[in-house]
Amino acid sequence: MRMRSVHEHSAAGEHELARDPLPPGHAHQEYALRVHDLWAGYPGQLPTIEAIDFHVPAGEIVGLVGPNGAGKSTLFKSILGLIEPIRGEVHAFGKPVHEARADIAYMPQLEEVDWDFPVSVTDVVLMGRYRGIRPFGRWSAADHEAAAEAIERVALTALARRQAGELSGGQRRRVLVARAIARGARLLLLDEPFAGLDAAVQHDLLEILDGLAHEGRSILLATHDLSCVASCSDDVVCLNRRVIADGSPADVLTQEVLSRTFDRHLLTLGPLASAAHGALIFDEHGE
């Protein structure tokens, strides 16, 4: 694990737009992903995210933590090129992100997928092999092989011919991870990969992600789950419309940073930073 000093971004006094733009060609190869001074949002509204700066080093798992409405999805969509940033730059592997599409795999939240649509597990994983529109295109033997390997990797071979909608929540998540693996991408963006999973299933998924990182793939995962982030990620980025803090879990997952990130009273069970254990979040309604 790489240790890095925490640079906390002050909440006040950062509204000035005049920052030095990143000089062209500055992006570093050792970064899988580099986001520089990114402002993004939806037309006619104030920017959802402001002045975002962070990077994902090659071969590391970076957790993106923040409350609902913090702009995690907006950040993902700008990284994926689905929404045009207001300003700022996103580079993947030294290239502007839209040129690096084949090297990025995206796993949406479970709810974004229509699980009632009649496709098999293999059909879903094959989608990861899509390489652009081609009339009458067919999946090649190599595509089928890559899909079968990816399915094996997430231990779903026995269910490969099943309709995807018949699987449990944890299995569905593994199908989507397999699809991301089958893409052969070096950077994986995972949106809420742990949501709704019980501890044992989370553990299985963490092992798969760890294995991917060990073979040099980089992972950016958005999550609410502080204990998973604490145990699996090399770096944590705390987001609440802007980057609140960015560094190793030990440095970042402190009571002070988390309460600023979540705008809430946060009760930790022991010092999260050292114990890397779970946290209970109490909102204003005292739930």
Added chain:
Amino acid sequence: MTGVLDWLFDPYSFEFMRRALAVLLIVSVVGGVVGTYVVHKGLAFSGDALAHSTLAGVAIAFVNGANVSLGALVAAVATAIGIGWTQRRGRVSYDTAIGIMFVAMFSLGILVISRRTSYTPDLFSFVFGNILGVSDADLLGSAILGAGTLLFVLGFRRELTMVSYDPAMAATVGVPIRFFQYALLVLIAVAVVVALKAIGIVLVNAMLIVPAATASLLARRIQRIMLVAVGLAAVSSIVGLHLSFHANVATSPAIVLVACALFAVTLIATSRRRAVVIKAGTFMVAPKD
């Protein structure tokens, strides 16, 4: 034995029955294939709206002496694009928007027809279907539109599946999702027009949803569901056509009732296996933020 064979083959000594059979087989193929998307993306109401919207095109074309089927096609495609547009950016709910478009187009059709004082049997054959009035030109038109629909679905089946299953991911790997979301609605519009003259505005939606819904009870992968749906639609069409010929009843309700009976029997026979999925429309809704 000869009695059965006579029952089966006698009707086809008439040319209009041979034409009827040909057009119904085209309708079965297009309805089964496109209907599978309709059922699995919760687009049944859109299909009904598209069918009824054709009345505006039919009426305006009829009054102006233009090609009536072409009028229906223009009206249906325009409505399909309108439905897609309101679903993407409408400020009212999607089924409300479709309901409004539906009644607006249908009312326009009735209004135009009401200006004519004389009885217009040709127009009513579009409303209730007139299988025996299918001309060679109608047959050719259905064949061309049907072939185009099939080629599109076959050519872009990967893209259509990805957009249907997971539009957010599809967009990130370079599928033009908006194009294919609109394309699917236009496919439904075309399928409606293919079947319009034979089945009629009021019942045409049945050819999209009933065989595909039955097939969904029997098969699990989309390609298989399409094949089974086409087979079921063809069987319903042939049985309905014969019933209508021998019992002297209207053809399109006979076909639809046979299809619905097949659905009911299948539903009961498979009741312990699974429930059919016919959902509320969530199709064109943009990936959430």
